[in-house]
Amino acid sequence: MLPLQAVPPAAAILPFPRHPSAARLMLSPPDLAGGELDSLRMALDSGWLAPAGPTPAAFEAELAARTGFAATLATTSGTAALHLAYRLLGVTRGDEVWAPSLTFIATVAPAVQMGAVPRFLDVTPQGFTLDPGMLRDELVRAARRGRLPRVVVPVDLYGQCSDLDTIVAICDRWGVPVLSDSAAAMGAVHRGGRHAGRGARLAAFSFNGNKIVTTGGGGALASDDPALIDRARHLAGQAKEPWPHYEHETTGYAYGLSSLLAAVGLAQLPALEARVQRRRAVFARYAAALGDLPGLSFIPEPGWGRANRWLSVARFDPQAFGADREAVRRALDAAGVESRPAWKPLHLQPAFRDAPRSSGAMAAGLFEQGLCLPSGSGMTEAEQARVIEAIASCARR
């Protein structure tokens, strides 16, 4: 037996080291809304800690009220929500799953792990989201081959809505369901105020620590079809049948969001609209201060929606600007500022070297030239001025 008293109490290791954002300007550090501790205390007092009971239910109701979806399920991550969606849509070995190449790997990773084959399509210059024209052409070809995709997955890139109405109309013609990866798009809306992801069969959201609202790790699956969310809830809770004993007709997952994390989310959600405004103001300041420099441009906002500007992405044409995006990244790094190249397209990832693809030229161009800039809702104007100054100092004069 180990002497239990030899184990130091947890308090002996406190305080924890500070997040690097205390010393360095980070891309998108988490922002506290203020009510998190009270909300956590209420959850603890309720006696429910597991992914069940009043707190996740309240978080889901609040999410539904704010987004307009008929039903939502709080999950352990955005990736888990995507996995549940693929399961609900019946993805199996050999199925094709189509997505834009310009995205985070989590968009397709769960489907690939289920044995699906991803096919990567390109994005448009209007907003760097899935190209509906290319999608239409590829669907015609796929129908001729007799091999339609199981699902099409547009992505709301950096919090900018895909052209979802057009994409859904095209996919409807072939009876192909649409799953919207809206992980980064909480608070983004389509024309007319419809929330990002609404109009797709299913939409996935993320509350990871770097997103616009966070639970410290979490996500949600949302749909206007409550039966789909009921089924997702069953699968997320290990597919337990309603018997006194453990009875399972299939296998499920442990994907429900803990009550404690849901409590953090409940405190965060009221801040959403203000954070969208702050991130949009961050973008507007970048555009005003830097937009006239030759060779520097920003991802445009297409006419079909209002982005939440989760991340501001600048694009550097090295000839005209006088420095490439890697030189700018290094200059920012030297000034104590984190920045990151835009997503490396999935069709260029070693993990997918054998996957079928359509042209990915737009996506590859944004990766070559695009840099994500600090965009946190807690960033001060003085901090942002440092970023702007470091970028301007790289420009040809």
Ligand SMILES: *Cc1c(COP(=O)(O)O)cnc(C)c1O
């Ligand atoms: C953040 C993100 C995800 C994954 O969400 P997690 O909660 O980190 O699992 C998936 N897709 C996109 C586009 C994202 O930005």
